[in-house]
Amino acid sequence: MPPQALLRHFRPRWLILATTSLIVSQIIGLATPYLIKLAIDEGIARANADLLWTLGAAGLILYTLGALTRFSGQWYATLAGEDFWEGARDEVFQHVQKLSLATLATQRTGELVSRIYSDTFHIKQLATSVLPAITSLLVGVGGTAAILIWLDPRLALLAAIPLPVGWLLLHIFRRRVRPMSRARLETMAALHSSLHEGLAGIADIQALGAREIFARRVRDAGRSLKAAELALASHRARLGPAVDLALSLVLLATLVIGGQYVIDGSLSVGTLVVFYFYVGRCLGPLRGVPGILYGWHGARAAAERIDALLAIEPRKPAEPSQLTPRPGPLTVRVESLSFAYPSSNIAASSTSPGVIAGLDLEIAPSEAVAILGPSGAGKSTTGRLLLNLFDPEEGRVILQGIDARQWPLAELRRRVGYVGQEIFLFDGSLRDNLFIAMNPEERRRAEPYLDAILKLAGLQDFVHDHPDGLDAPMGERGARLSGGQKKRVALARALLRDPDLIIIDQMATDLEESLNARIFSALRDRKLTMIYLGHRVPAGLNPEHVFWMEAGCLHPGPPDLYQP
Numbered sequence: 001m002p003p004q005a006l007l008r009h010f011r012p013r014w015l016i017l018a019t020t021s022l023i024v025s026q027i028i029g030l031a032t033p034y035l036i037k038l039a040i041d042e043g044i045a046r047a048n049a050d051l052l053w054t055l056g057a058a059g060l061i062l063y064t065l066g067a068l069t070r071f072s073g074q075w076y077a078t079l080a081g082e083d084f085w086e087g088a089r090d091e092v093f094q095h096v097q098k099l100s101l102a103t104l105a106t107q108r109t110g111e112l113v114s115r116i117y118s119d120t121f122h123i124k125q126l127a128t129s130v131l132p133a134i135t136s137l138l139v140g141v142g143g144t145a146a147i148l149i150w151l152d153p154r155l156a157l158l159a160a161i162p163l164p165v166g167w168l169l170l171h172i173f174r175r176r177v178r179p180m181s182r183a184r185l186e187t188m189a190a191l192h193s194s195l196h197e198g199l200a201g202i203a204d205i206q207a208l209g210a211r212e213i214f215a216r217r218v219r220d221a222g223r224s225l226k227a228a229e230l231a232l233a234s235h236r237a238r239l240g241p242a243v244d245l246a247l248s249l250v251l252l253a254t255l256v257i258g259g260q261y262v263i264d265g266s267l268s269v270g271t272l273v274v275f276y277f278y279v280g281r282c283l284g285p286l287r288g289v290p291g292i293l294y295g296w297h298g299a300r301a302a303a304e305r306i307d308a309l310l311a312i313e314p315r316k317p318a319e320p321s322q323l324t325p326r327p328g329p330l331t332v333r334v335e336s337l338s339f340a341y342p343s344s345n346i347a348a349s350s351t352s353p354g355v356i357a358g359l360d361l362e363i364a365p366s367e368a369v370a371i372l373g374p375s376g377a378g379k380s381t382t383g384r385l386l387l388n389l390f391d392p393e394e395g396r397v398i399l400q401g402i403d404a405r406q407w408p409l410a411e412l413r414r415r416v417g418y419v420g421q422e423i424f425l426f427d428g429s430l431r432d433n434l435f436i437a438m439n440p441e442e443r444r445r446a447e448p449y450l451d452a453i454l455k456l457a458g459l460q461d462f463v464h465d466h467p468d469g470l471d472a473p474m475g476e477r478g479a480r481l482s483g484g485q486k487k488r489v490a491l492a493r494a495l496l497r498d499p500d501l502i503i504i505d506q507m508a509t510d511l512e513e514s515l516n517a518r519i520f521s522a523l524r525d526r527k528l529t530m531i532y533l534g535h536r537v538p539a540g541l542n543p544e545h546v547f548w549m550e551a552g553c554l555h556p557g558p559p560d561l562y563q564p
């Protein structure tokens with residue numbers, strides 16, 4: 001995806017309406033001081049009351065129009081910004097969702113959240129802050145300059161003296177703004193990461209007595225952010241007063257030298273007053289210049305960070321197979337499968353040493369296979385490769401005679417159930433978690449089997465005893481359930497899809513033997529193909545084959561592993 005693609009979320013409709021309104025409001029703003037000159041020189045000085053009242057009425061209309069167009073300009077700029085933020089956040093999040101799991105595992109969640117949320121926010125400000133400031137600078141100051149020259153070229157020249165100085169100042173300041181903005185965003189992301197890690201692992205952190213360590217990590221990250229904020233603020237604080245000083249000197253010089261012209265009789269009081277007004281009108285937009293500079297470079301630094309994320313290629317789907325997977329329990333054939341995780345850097349293309357090395361496996365329909373082995377042998381990785389969550393380096397997984405990468409993805413997800421080692425439940429009800437990602441038709445088909453599946457997964461009593469039944473809240477990541485309950489909810493969730501192959505990663509260790517025996521023998525009765533990954537064969541599984549996995553290679557399992 002080209003990085004600039006995000007900019008399309010700035011809808012031209014809102015940008016055009018915002019810019020037009022802001023330009024009109026600036027033009028109205030330019031006209032109003034001239035009314036004052038006319039009122040003083042033509043109305044008051046010549047005692048022309050009719051003209052004075054007419055000018056008053058014209059002023060009323062112009063001030064009202066000015067207020068309305070200023071409001072609509074800011075409103076449309078806000079709409080442009082919010083549309084962008086919504087669309088860009090969505091797009092970056094969806095891009096992250098499509099990245100390979102192996103790549104994502106190298107990235108800190110807080111860092112990703114920061115890019116999705118804060119960095120897009122900084123780009124949004126191009127519309128909400130930078131656009132109005134640039135419009136008032138170009139139209140307001142440009143128009144004022146033209147009027148000043150028309151009113152009195154001598155004074156206009158005087159007013160223009162600080163401009164080259166201002167330009168030079170901006171040029172000097174500009175060079176440091178982008179790296180400082182980038183440093184600020186990076187320290188902000190580091191703080192997000194520390195906060196996320198400190199909160200996600202709060203139970204273990206408390207149990208380990210590591211509260212102070214994580215508090216220190218958050219404090220240190222906060223300190224770095226504060227230092228980056230202060231560096232940027234002090235940089236900006238120096239530019240702001242420098243601009244102010246130059247502008248105040250212009251105002252003073254206009255008053256003194258213009259006053260001298262009035263005394264000499266070469267300038268009317270009205271012209272001097274209005275000149276003074278116009279120069280004063282420029283103050284606001286010119287004071288906004290540091291805001292434009294910092295807003296622009298902040299947005300560019302944020303865009304660079306998002307670009308780096310968008311530049312990571314998502315997993316490419318393989319060419320879909322011309323064959324349709326046969327219904328019924330799946331056959332599994334694994335041919336010379338090899339896999340290595342990428343190294344720790346998200347953008348690096350290098351990989352860690354191989355985890356799965358030339359694995360072969362053959363499972364007939366309705367057979368159960370247990371793959372056992374020591375911790376870190378590669379069992380869970382094999383499970384994820386069978387689910388087509390990673391692309392193997394070599395070899396392939398063939399389900400029902402078709403390469404898993406070439407299956408229609410939705411069908412693969414429905415027909416291959418998965419109960420992972422770490423269960424993800426989201427903060428919703430039990431019912432919501434069970435039926436997640438099922439369309440209304442699939443849900444209608446599954447609902448009649450719900451009670452039987454809850455019974456199989458040993459969840460019937462939980463639902464019966466809980467005051468909210470199926471509406472029981474699960475808490476964030478299933479925090480309101482025990483480890484074994486989470487596994488059983490995940491099993492029920494997988495079975496509700498009526499899978500033809502189920503891969504279960506270490507469920508048995510979280511449940512008592514009698515429950516294992518009941519669950520696994522009931523699963524065998526369903527005649528679906530089963531792959532169990534763990535350290536021992538669970539009661540009730542009675543697998544046709546047991547394999548021993550070590551350092552990513554499979555060996556036939558010794559007979560003493562067959563039973564608990």
Ligand SMILES: Nc1ncnc2c1ncn2[C@@H]1O[C@H](COP(=O)(O)OP(=O)(O)OP(=O)(O)O)[C@@H](O)[C@H]1O
Nearest residue numbers: 102105341355374375376377378379380381382421
């Ligand atoms: N996301 C990852 N990035 C890098 N290396 C990983 C990643 N996940 C696992 N590994 C490594 O791959 C190897 C196999 O891990 P895997 O989780 O497949 O083992 P396992 O046999 O399931 O272990 P356990 O029985 O402890 O669950 C380990 O050495 C592990 O450190």
